[in-house]
Amino acid sequence: MSLRFALTRAAATVSVATRPVVRPLARAAVGAPSPRTFTSTSSLLKKAAKGGKAGKNDRPEKAEKAGKGKGKGKDKDADADAGLTAEERDSVIDKTKEKITKSTDWAKGLVFEGVERGRGRVSPAVLDSIKVTLPDQGGVPLNQVASVTVRSNALFVDVWEPSALKHVESAINKANLPGLSPMRDGAGIKIPVPKPSGEVRTSILKSIHETVEAAKNQIRVARTDGLKALGGRGEDGTDDVQEIVDKATGELDKLVVTAKKELEKA
Structure with a gap:
């Protein structure tokens, strides 16, 4: 073996020995969770200014919603406690x-x-408060079933319907007017008014x-x-x-x- 051949072979051996070993990278685990990210308060404020909608993890917006809900509750309580309107x-x-x-x-x-x-004094107004109870009408004012006039010192009640005469007489008696004693007078009723x-x-x-x-x-x-x-x-x-x-x-x-x-x- 010549000297040149021996030197060439030795150089090749050294080159192989000193070459760095390259290992394959480990594969990422399937389904591993991705790093959690947080939205800064400043970005939320920017979104709010632009009318953007923040995510579920945006705590400032949650606080804002909670505040709104609380305010609505107060409004309802205020409405419930409110009194009558002026009208x-x-x-x-x-x-x-x-x-x-x-x-x-x-x-x-x-x-x-x-x-x-x-x-x-003899006045028809003395009988104004009397109401007559009729079978088919109930209680009606006396002036709706009879007329009252003054003659001398007496009141005369002329009943328009003969069937109502007994009811008119009963109503006057029940009124128990002090000093007045009604009595039948033909088809009507006479009420003497003594001094x-x-x-x-x-x-x-x-x-x-x-x-x-x-x-x-x-x-x-x-x-x-x-x-x-x-x-x-x-x-x-x-x-x-x-x-x-x-x-x-x-x-x-x-x-x-x-x-x-x-x-x-x-």
């Missing part, structure tokens, strides 16, 4: 006033009739007191219903109702005082 409140007050006025007017009419009787005695005037005054007290009871009921409809004492509109009640009861009290004075002068 509804005025309607309740008007209806209450109407009931109270009706009771007051009813009492005033009866008191006027009582004073007229106590003075010895009232002191005893009759006392009875009339007692009847006036009872009438006024009955009206006050009706007013109390109307007040209770009104306050309840407004939500109870202290709510808006309750002062208006109480003012109406106080005014009506004050008028009735003055009415009794005036009636008493008039009967004492008779």
